Amino acid sequence: MFDSNHTSVNEKNHLTLGGCDSVELAKEYGTPLYVLDETVVRERCRFFVDSVKEYYGGNGLILYASKALSCMALYRIAKEEGMGVDVVSGGEMYTAYKAGFPMEKVYFHGNCKTPEELSMALDLGLGRIVVDSVTELRQLASIAKEKGKTANVLFRIKPGIDAHTHDFVKTGQIDCKFGLALETGEALEVIREAVETEHICYCGVHCHIGSQIFDIDPFCEAAHVMMRFIKEIKDTCGADTKELNLGGGFGIAYNEKDDPIPFGNYMEAVSRVVHEEAEALALPLPFILMEPGRSIVATAGSTLYTVGVVKDIPDVRTYVSVDGGMADNPRYILYQAEYHFTLANRAGDEKDAIVTVAGRCCESGDLLGENVRLQRPVPGDILAVSATGAYNYSMASHYNRLPNPAMVLVKDGTHRVIIKRESYEDIIRNDIF
Ligand SMILES: *Cc1c(COP(=O)(O)O)cnc(C)c1O
Numbered sequence: 001m002f003d004s005n006h007t008s009v010n011e012k013n014h015l016t017l018g019g020c021d022s023v024e025l026a027k028e029y030g031t032p033l034y035v036l037d038e039t040v041v042r043e044r045c046r047f048f049v050d051s052v053k054e055y056y057g058g059n060g061l062i063l064y065a066s067k068a069l070s071c072m073a074l075y076r077i078a079k080e081e082g083m084g085v086d087v088v089s090g091g092e093m094y095t096a097y098k099a100g101f102p103m104e105k106v107y108f109h110g111n112c113k114t115p116e117e118l119s120m121a122l123d124l125g126l127g128r129i130v131v132d133s134v135t136e137l138r139q140l141a142s143i144a145k146e147k148g149k150t151a152n153v154l155f156r157i158k159p160g161i162d163a164h165t166h167d168f169v170k171t172g173q174i175d176c177k178f179g180l181a182l183e184t185g186e187a188l189e190v191i192r193e194a195v196e197t198e199h200i201c202y203c204g205v206h207c208h209i210g211s212q213i214f215d216i217d218p219f220c221e222a223a224h225v226m227m228r229f230i231k232e233i234k235d236t237c238g239a240d241t242k243e244l245n246l247g248g249g250f251g252i253a254y255n256e257k258d259d260p261i262p263f264g265n266y267m268e269a270v271s272r273v274v275h276e277e278a279e280a281l282a283l284p285l286p287f288i289l290m291e292p293g294r295s296i297v298a299t300a301g302s303t304l305y306t307v308g309v310v311k312d313i314p315d316v317r318t319y320v321s322v323d324g325g326m327a328d329n330p331r332y333i334l335y336q337a338e339y340h341f342t343l344a345n346r347a348g349d350e351k352d353a354i355v356t357v358a359g360r361c362c363e364s365g366d367l368l369g370e371n372v373r374l375q376r377p378v379p380g381d382i383l384a385v386s387a388t389g390a391y392n393y394s395m396a397s398h399y400n401r402l403p404n405p406a407m408v409l410v411k412d413g414t415h416r417v418i419i420k421r422e423s424y425e426d427i428i429r430n431d432i433f
Pocket residue numbers: 065067068086109208210211212247248249250291292293294295
């Protein structure tokens with residue numbers, strides 16, 4: 001495997017994850033199995049947290065965007081590493097709360113938060129609500145008023161930079177369901193209303209320009225646009241912007257082709273832009289927030305499957321079907337995400353076969369990878385897919401009534417279950433007739 005110092009091949013020719021024999025893990029816990037390396041997660045957290053100290057005098061907070069992988073263990077780790085978290089639903093909020101996460105360090109995102117969720121956020125004392133529309137602002141103000149509370153808010157802005165691909169585009173981003181537009185004056189108007197609204201405390205602005213970004217320039221451009229906007233807010237609304245949240249989206253390596261940038265480089269470049277702009281515009285330095293999701297957990301995770309069937313179709317392709325698929329990892333069927341594969345029980349052998357890895361669900365598109373290099377597989381082999389820590393478990397479904405796999409946390413040769421495998425009883429739990 002690659003992009004991690006914590007995988008290797010042991011004397012049995014088995015892949016090890018966090019010092020544990022992956023074939024033994026598969027035997028003990030069954031497959032499909034999510035395996036998460038705690039050392040890698042904590043290492044990633046520290047890269048981010050340390051870079052704020054190093055390049056921005058510690059005047060900021062790293063928020064783990066927990067939609068990438070939301071479970072109690074991750075909120076505990078984020079807490080121990082001194083981070084805040086993003087949540088995007090009542091379910092994530094509840095999980096963080098039950099894990100004992102400090103709620104004042106929780107930021108609540110989303111373009112369609114329900115009144116119940118807004119109410120819950122106020123009751124639980126969430127740090128910030130990132131308001132996405134004027135409708136939400138008014139709803140939140142009225143709920144806060146009823147409760148006799150004040151909501152601390154940021155506003156999600158569309159900075160006109162879209163960096164979802166390797167290139168970034170600076171226009172046309174107005175067509176997006178998230179956030180308030182800059183160029184139409186919408187954002188400024190809503191913030192002006194907020195500043196004058198009782199039970200609302202305006203704290204700052206937020207933007208999130210994309211995901212799996214391998215370039216520093218779009219972040220610098222976003223910092224530049226946002227600092228100019230902060231000046232405009234000051235000049236026209238008389239309001240101080242204490243917090244600038246520049247979102248997440250830092251790219252990670254899914255396979256050999258990806259070349260991620262160390263996070264420190266992002267922070268260093270963004271810090272420079274913010275300092276320059278603050279000086280040029282005579283603004284105080286804002287408290288900075290960054291929201292890595294994928295880059296915290298993706299490479300720490302692997303999924304183990306058992307090969308069930310190998311179907312060789314002469315002159316067409318070889319299908320290798322495994323006991324999981326789109327229900328535990330929908331990223332291939334959603335956007336043909338590429339992964340790195342290896343046979344865990346013959347990890348050191350040469351990859352001399354080209355195969356298509358298929359899931360077990362009733363969809364022809366249920367694949368995990370097409371034309372991938374692999375050791376020639378036979379039924380019963382254990383297949384490991386790397387970099388599945390983000391947007392796998394969190395996007396899992398029960399399609400075909402498949403129970404969700406267990407997740408095991410590994411560290412220095414030790415292992416423990418952090419999410420139990422679902423049973424068939426769990427599957428019918430809410431069927432009441
Ligand atoms: C999804 C999301 C993130 C995290 O994105 P990654 O690509 O996982 O780093 C951060 N902030 C917001 C608002 C998001 O929606």
